[in-house]
Amino acid sequence: MDGLPTSADLELEQFRKPLHKSGREKSDGAPTARRNLNASRLMNTGRLDFAMERDFSPEAQVMAMDMEGVDIAVLFPTDGLSLLARDNMDPELSLALCQAYNNWIHDFCSYSPDQLKFAAMLPIHDVHLACQELVRCVTELGAVGSFIRPNQINGHFWHSNYWNPLYQLHEELGVTWGFHDGTAGYYSPFNGLFGENHYYRHVASHWISMQLAMIAQIIGGVFEFYPGLRVGYLEAQNSWVPGLLTRIEWDHLNHGETHAPYLTLTPREYFRRNCWAAVEGSEPEIESTARLIGADRMCVSTDYPHFDSNFPEVSNNVLKTVPREMAAQILGGGAGLWGFTDDDFRRADVAMQGWRRSHAPVAVAAEPVAAGDS
Numbered sequence: 001m002d003g004l005p006t007s008a009d010l011e012l013e014q015f016r017k018p019l020h021k022s023g024r025e026k027s028d029g030a031p032t033a034r035r036n037l038n039a040s041r042l043m044n045t046g047r048l049d050f051a052m053e054r055d056f057s058p059e060a061q062v063m064a065m066d067m068e069g070v071d072i073a074v075l076f077p078t079d080g081l082s083l084l085a086r087d088n089m090d091p092e093l094s095l096a097l098c099q100a101y102n103n104w105i106h107d108f109c110s111y112s113p114d115q116l117k118f119a120a121m122l123p124i125h126d127v128h129l130a131c132q133e134l135v136r137c138v139t140e141l142g143a144v145g146s147f148i149r150p151n152q153i154n155g156h157f158w159h160s161n162y163w164n165p166l167y168q169l170h171e172e173l174g175v176t177w178g179f180h181d182g183t184a185g186y187y188s189p190f191n192g193l194f195g196e197n198h199y200y201r202h203v204a205s206h207w208i209s210m211q212l213a214m215i216a217q218i219i220g221g222v223f224e225f226y227p228g229l230r231v232g233y234l235e236a237q238n239s240w241v242p243g244l245l246t247r248i249e250w251d252h253l254n255h256g257e258t259h260a261p262y263l264t265l266t267p268r269e270y271f272r273r274n275c276w277a278a279v280e281g282s283e284p285e286i287e288s289t290a291r292l293i294g295a296d297r298m299c300v301s302t303d304y305p306h307f308d309s310n311f312p313e314v315s316n317n318v319l320k321t322v323p324r325e326m327a328a329q330i331l332g333g334g335a336g337l338w339g340f341t342d343d344d345f346r347r348a349d350v351a352m353q354g355w356r357r358s359h360a361p362v363a364v365a366a367e368p369v370a371a372g373d374s
Contacts, residue, residue: 002089007082007184012196047312048305056305058111062355064304065115067312071348074117074338075105076147076180076234078306084124085185087154094123098133106141112355114347117338119147119178125154127162131169138173144338145176145230150213151185158213159220171228176338178232181209206236211244214275218248221262223270231275232337235301238277239285242292245271272297276337279330281310281317286330290322295329299337 005011051060065073080101084094098121109116120137122130137143156162170177183190183201190208194200210233216222223229233241248267256263265273272294278301279286290298300318303309310317319327334340 008186009184069315080121081182082184087187089125091126094125095129098123114351117144119145147178150179150209159216167226171226176230180234181205210236218267223274233277239289241277281314287322295326298330299333
């Protein structure tokens, strides 16, 4: 619609060539292409056959939740993360795209609204339109929060007063601000650094962008001025959090009084009150990280059905990786982040029981994805 491909990945990787190495052919004898962004090791295991047969429908989503042991899922998009990931988009176009997506995901979740929730896509090219759309999504469509890429947009980063109306509105509505990055943004600084190589960009975008956003929000006083705001740093693992908090506190001793005199708590205290950071189940640092930041400030991103997901073993991997009591806090962490109550889970359980009575169980391959594939 604006003359650019939907995803910057398509632009960056347009010159990638097929591989011609022996043993790397497709079943029809053709050389296999270099793995594109939608290629999936997970799909090749057969564990997503049930979902592909159903075109990744709402029914398939609930089936996947049943297999994984998920009570309530907050759904995030893939293409939606890249559609708006460019500077200088017409704000009205940005709004129209968001309205179309939000209406669609609301309809998707209506299949089982007690189990399926969604985070709203916001037209962040204009903070006032973003506020307008958040109100509509929460009050009319039932959104439980928003998803936002942690990248700078139109010169505004997350410590800027420009975002104050949106921070305030999230706090007043009692909904969650969910950061989620990806590789497909036109405005990503990692495009210029690493070019077409998806490996570099995938590592950098998910980890480093989150760290920059957390630095901006903590030092910028976002949690001081909006003490009821809940922020999730999602699908970026979280072993980086303790070290970053230590670094912020180290510098706070020297710079806090002169450069951030408005802060009344320590950076770690702000994190413990306002923030959650997600794991994906198989990281070897989960237990040590939980002991440093609190297991209750962690949650789980299954990343279903993407290529680097450990579905349907994400929950089991958490249980294998840490003591059971700690695992319970981590697996329940999403309830705190998204504001779910015991009543929400009771309704979700009733909905799942009813769904199971009307659907036969689906068999999937039992072998888990190796931890090194995540």
